[in-house]
Amino acid sequence: MSSKITVIGAGSWGTALANLLAENGEEVQIYARDQKVVNSINLEQKNSKYFPEYRLNSKLTAINDLNQSLRDSDLIVISVPTQALTGVLSQMDGFVDSDTIIVSTAKGIDENTFKTNSQMIKEAGFENVVVLSGPTHAEEVMEKLPTAIVSAADNKESAEKVQDLFMSKYFRVYTNPDIKGVELGGALKNVIAVASGICDGLDFGDNTRAALITRGLNEMSRFVDFHGASDLTLSGLSGMGDLVVTCTSMHSRNRRFGIEIGRGKSMSEAKQVVNQVVEGVKTARAIYKWLDLEDIDLEMPITRQVYQVLFDKKDPYQAVEELMLRSKKHEMESIVDNSLWNI
Numbered sequence: 401m402s403s404k405i406t407v408i409g410a411g412s413w414g415t416a417l418a419n420l421l422a423e424n425g426e427e428v429q430i431y432a433r434d435q436k437v438v439n440s441i442n443l444e445q446k447n448s449k450y451f452p453e454y455r456l457n458s459k460l461t462a463i464n465d466l467n468q469s470l471r472d473s474d475l476i477v478i479s480v481p482t483q484a485l486t487g488v489l490s491q492m493d494g495f496v497d498s499d500t501i502i503v504s505t506a507k508g509i510d511e512n513t514f515k516t517n518s519q520m521i522k523e524a525g526f527e528n529v530v531v532l533s534g535p536t537h538a539e540e541v542m543e544k545l546p547t548a549i550v551s552a553a554d555n556k557e558s559a560e561k562v563q564d565l566f567m568s569k570y571f572r573v574y575t576n577p578d579i580k581g582v583e584l585g586g587a588l589k590n591v592i593a594v595a596s597g598i599c600d601g602l603d604f605g606d607n608t609r610a611a612l613i614t615r616g617l618n619e620m621s622r623f624v625d626f627h628g629a630s631d632l633t634l635s636g637l638s639g640m641g642d643l644v645v646t647c648t649s650m651h652s653r654n655r656r657f658g659i660e661i662g663r664g665k666s667m668s669e670a671k672q673v674v675n676q677v678v679e680g681v682k683t684a685r686a687i688y689k690w691l692d693l694e695d696i697d698l699e700m701p702i703t704r705q706v707y708q709v710l711f712d713k714k715d716p717y718q719a720v721e722e723l724m725l726r727s728k729k730h731e732m733e734s735i736v737d738n739s740l741w742n743i
């Protein structure tokens with residue numbers, strides 16, 4: 401029996417994933433809200449807006465009607481930015497069976513509800529969610545460069561089904577039952593990537609970046625612990641892996657945005673330069689607001705400084721100085737044990 405996969409969102413990630421599935425022999429339809437993108441995919445086999453230089457697989461077609469694209473779909477991949485998810489979910493209502501597998505690929509936290517994408521999808525009535533996340537720049541997936549990712553779900557069968565569908569000689573997929581840990585790793589790393597970019601924009605060095613990556617991971621792990629997810633997941637592809645790629649790559653939208661901020665551009669100027677979604681901006685605000693509103697005493701100094709640079713116009717040099725001169729502390733708070741010292 402033939403099956404159809406719908407990919408919602410024809411930006412860089414939706415296009416790369418849809419093309420990968422088509423290369424794997426699947427019948428894939430991608431939903432784009434922009435009719436010009438639909439036409440370029442159907443008539444020229446290219447996404448004229450996001451990947452004009454690549455010929456897409458011929459099994460990939462595009463459509464501008466979301467409800468129509470969902471009809472007879474056995475699996476749905478959502479690749480729109482986090483803040484657009486609520487709108488998409490409301491349009492899925494009544495058109496998608498509640499047990500259909502929904503693959504969530506966005507990396508962010510909703511700035512009004514402080515929820516992750518999978519939480520919002522489940523609350524909209526779709527329980528069978530798989531989170532696909534890892535160090536995976538769309539540009540390199542289009543180039544078919546070896547890439548590894550994680551398929552995370554509560555349900556093992558669904559995680560494995562997604563693993564089977566996406567796995568290829570250039571795309572290796574691991575499974576993981578810690579959906580929350582995988583998802584939070586992908587969302588939080590974007591904020592650290594903005595910080596890393598800001599420091600690059602200030603012409604700081606490799607030492608600075610390494611410190612940010614390492615202490616950023618520490619900060620991420622505090623947040624992940626608080627939410628009951630596993631620290632071990634953070635040492636994997638969707639945590640450390642994604643953090644490294646996004647803090648070091650020129651493909652990274654979050655890092656490139658941060659570089660522009662470090663060079664003195666305003667938020668809107670920096671967004672214009674990147675011209676694609678920069679999830680770390682709204683995720684930083686979501687976390688900052690959540691800490692504040694819930695009065696939670698969780699140490700997230702890098703995220704707090706990123707928020708203040710972006711939204712309170714704090715001087716980035718001052719932000720870095722404040723990070724450097726915070727009260728002195730032990731490197732590994734959880735294993736401070738006086739018996740380990742030679743006193």
Ligand SMILES: NC(=O)C1=CN([C@@H]2O[C@H](COP(=O)(O)OP(=O)(O)OC[C@H]3O[C@@H](n4cnc5c(N)ncnc54)[C@H](OP(=O)(O)O)[C@@H]3O)[C@@H](O)[C@H]2O)C=CC1
Pocket residue numbers: 409410411412413414432433434449450479480481482484487488505506507508536537538539675676677679
């Ligand atoms: N790019 C990458 O390498 C990777 C991205 N991701 C994640 O995937 C998500 C999408 O990112 P990415 O593809 O890079 O973003 P892009 O900015 O490249 O594309 C976003 C896409 O979403 C569409 N879109 C935006 N709002 C809506 C809406 N309300 N309804 C329908 N479609 C909408 C845009 O349409 P339009 O063009 O008309 O504006 C565009 O097609 C993000 O969460 C990102 O973190 C994850 C892994 C890798």
Ligand SMILES: O=C(CO)COP(=O)(O)O
Pocket residue numbers: 507534535536537538590593642645646651652653654655
């Ligand atoms: O998450 C991503 C790659 O894994 C995409 O976000 P960036 O482009 O900011 O790195």
